[in-house]
Amino acid sequence: MTICFTTPAILLRRVDFGDNDLILTFFSLTRGKISLIAKSARKSRKRFCGALDLFSAYELVCLTGQGRLPVLLESTIQHPFCQIRSDFKKTAYASYFVEIINNWMEQDVAQPRTFDLLYQVLDRLDRNDLPDDLLSIVFQMTLMIISGFSPNFSTCCQCHTEMDCLNGCRIGINFAKGGLICSSCSSAVSPMVYLSRGTIKQLQWMGCGNWNKIARARFSAQSIQESLGFLEAFVPYHLGKEPKSLSVLRQFRAEQGMG
Template sequence: MLRRIDYGDYDLIITFFTPDSGKVSVIAKSAKRSKKRFAGILELFSVLQVVFSRGRGLPVLQEATLNQPFIKIRTDIKKTAYASYWAELINEWIEEGEAQVRLYELFLYVLGELDIGNIPEPVLSILFQMKFMSISGFYPNLTHCNLCGIEMENMKKNRIMFDLEGGGIVCEKCVSPLLSTHDPGRRGPVRRIYISKGTIKQLLWFENGNLEKSGRVRFSRQSLREGLEFSEAFVPYHLGKMPRSLAFLRQIRRDA
């Protein structure tokens, strides 16, 4: 369950993420008033088996059975903040009725691990975002200079500039002309981030490696910070929208 919003005094509009039909929004009648109607199981991030009927307007939820409640996510504000951010990215990106099996499996995996709690939350979030980028087709170029093509391994400096707009890393030789280019049509500064080589290697590992192994990758504190900074800048940039849940997540992280 990706999203739930109140609809009038009695009903809820619920958006489910399904393996074969992508995003599906349904109306759950009397779900707000009567706890009995759906036995209080219509909670965010839970995995349900649902039956709904199509007709005019929104499909109507008929039955719901709980498969996995992920209670530990909902009772922990930091876990809730991470799951809300991932859910908002999915909700923003996918269309109603469009199958997204790989993304579904990814979301199920990170929610499951978030609930269990063995993998640090920032690691899961970087993993989710790297995979999300490659599944949704806007994966960043982290392997060679976006401008001259020299490989990342052959770049001299350890801290490498990532150009958000160009979607790739830029070597030390190409950086200076780029920094001095003045584009009068552009509003605000060029968006760029610096990432060290070690972090880039780990990000690439996440993009290409399998899920279970990726969860066991160990990050240094610096890599965690850089990985979060990079993914939380690049993903919203390419989505063209700042997710509201990201501001909330950052607030929670600061307070923790």
């Protein structure tokens, strides 16, 4: 039995298949991560209205049940994110976001909150609504919360002492334990990074989903750097691998003299 379905979707990955076809991986609103075959997509660019570009948003019409993979019948572009594409750093961030989603999400499991997060962050990156680095922090923190990997920033993971009772202005974090390690416990469980108290307090609410609150807040450059450094180690740790796009982003920052 064949079933036809339509869904909004963001393109995560495209791979050539045979002489004429493409295998496309989308993150869709109604079915989560899906892989589709786009027949003759390389032979005729008109077949799917020209470009099938990474991290663009589409409305898809698909057909299941005719073979191993569902077939893409039609794709209508909803948002091409042109401003992202005209800016190297924004492109690097968007590539990082879709690579994380492609590696993190299970096939065929709808994740509407995560879809909304990815769409919102790409849209704001495109509109220049918030600084690029801040959007990356919000994306990664929110994804960790939705996925149940939210770092424990409230108590020491070993002895459960409250964060406010911990000594020192920089507090250790252990990734395997999933959060704070106080100085008394650091001989038993060694911290992998240290964050300042202020950064931890800000990270605690960065994944709150309240865009107005995030837009009104003031973040120091040091806090942004610390948060990025932490999340770009914490997220790959839980992903089990280092996204390729992260090295592109790091190389770009190094060339810009941003460390």
